[in-house]
Amino acid sequence: MGVYLGLNRSMPLPSLKRLPGYLRVLQRLASRGQESVSCTQIAGELDLDPTQVRKDLAATGIVGKPRVGYQVKELASVVESFLGWNNVSDAFLAGAGNLGSALVNYDAFSDCGLNIVAVFDVDPGKIGTRLNGREVFALERMRELARRMRIKVGINAVPAAHSQHVVDQMIAGGIRAIWNFAPVKLEVPETILVENVSLSASWAVLSARLREGRGLEG
C-alpha cells in the first residue's frame, strides 16, 4: 500500500534534526513489541512538546488515528525512508587520526544508512593498515577510487589546515555531499552539499551558560 514520503521539499531544518530522535524512540518501542504510539508518548520520552512532535511527523506525510496514535513499525519505516536511511550510502572518510578512527569505529552509523567503505590519509605510516576492517589508502588515490566506485558521500576528518585540499579532491572524484568535521568554511561549488559538525558550537552553549552562573548556584 506504499507510504507517501510527503512533499519532500522544505521540511523545517529543526524538525529534520529531531527525526533521528523519534526514530530511536520508535525502534526501542518496536523492540518492546509496542504496536502503536501517540505523539504525547514520544514527546514525553524526549522532553518535547506533543504538538511539535505531531507537526514534525505530519511533515513526513504519515497519518495517525485519533485516540490511538500511529503504528509504531509503520511510523519508524516512514521516518527512516524520509531520512533516506533505508538505503545505505557508501562513503569515503578522509583522515585516519583520532577523530577518523572514532568515526570508523562508530557502530551506530549502520542504523543511519551510512557505510564507510575506505579511509584516506597522507601519513605513510598509516597507509596500507586497516581501521575496523577498512583499508587506509593514500590520499592521492581518493579521487580515482571515488570515481571508480561512484562514491557520493565524503567525510572530512582532516585538520582544518588541510581540509580544503582534501575536499577539492573529493569533488574532483565526483563526491556530491560532504560531512565536514573540520572547523573551517569549505569553498565548494553550489551543487555540492556540505553539512558541518561543529563541536565548538556545542561546547560554547555549555560553557557560556556555566559562565553566566547557571549551574554554579546551589
Add this chain to the structure above:
Amino acid sequence: MGVYLGLNRSMPLPSLKRLPGYLRVLQRLASRGQESVSCTQIAGELDLDPTQVRKDLAATGIVGKPRVGYQVKELASVVESFLGWNNVSDAFLAGAGNLGSALVNYDAFSDCGLNIVAVFDVDPGKIGTRLNGREVFALERMRELARRMRIKVGINAVPAAHSQHVVDQMIAGGIRAIWNFAPVKLEVPETILVENVSLSASWAVLSARLREGRGLEG
C-alpha cells in the same frame, strides 16, 4: 578599562553557536596582524549576513566605530570572555573508547578553555593506562575524585545503554554541567546543565537532502 560582558541573560541560542566561528576568524586575523575588522568582512569569511554578525556581536556588549569596525584583539577578547573560554574548565571524561580517545586527543579544545584532566572507564584492560597523558581510572572512582578535585564539567562518551549510570555518578560527584555524546535523553535534576551532541541529527540533514535528489542532479 575593562570590557562589559553585556547582559549575559538570554543571548539567542543560534547567535551563541555562531560565536566560536567568529572567534576563529578573529584569531586568524589577529595572527596576521590585522588591527580592525568590519562585520562585513567577518560575514564574508563565514558566508553569513553582515547584519546578523553585527547583531550577534552587539549581544556581547561590544561597540564598534562606523567606517572602521571593531578592534580585532579587543573583539576576540570579548567573545572569548563571553564564552567563558578565557578561563580553563577542568573536565572529566567518561568512556575511553574510540570517541573518548578522539576527544582526549583533540588539540583544539585548548583554545576553548576545555581541559580534560582524567578519563574513566569500566574496562579493566584500560584502567591504569594513559590516553594522551591522562590517566584512565576505574569508573567507580569518578565520584570521589570529582568531589575532591571540585570538577564541574563531565563529558559523556559512553555507549547509550550505560550513559544514565555514568551521568548519575557524575552528578553524585558534584559535576554541574554535562556534555553528552550519547544518543539518549539523560535524566538529570533541573539544576544540572546538559548539552547534547547529536551526530545523527547532523547526518540526517545531509542524507535527507541527498535523498530529496539535491546533490544528485547535474
Add this chain to the structure above:
DNA sequence: TTCGTATCGATAAAAAACTCCCGAGTCGGG
C-alpha cells in the same frame, strides 16, 4: 448503546530569528 476522554489534524496565535532600512558617525580623497 451512550458517555467521557484521549488523540489527531488544522488553524490561529505567539515567539523567535532573520533581514531590510535609515540616520548618524568616521575616514579617505579631492
Add this chain to the structure above:
DNA sequence: CCCGACTCGGGAGTTTTTTATCGATACGAA
C-alpha cells in the same frame, strides 16, 4: 576643508518556528 563612501546601531518588517486552540474521531467503560 568638504564630499562621498563605508559601517555602525537601532528600529521596523518579514520569515521561520513554536505553542495554543478547537472540532472531529476512535476507543473504552458503564
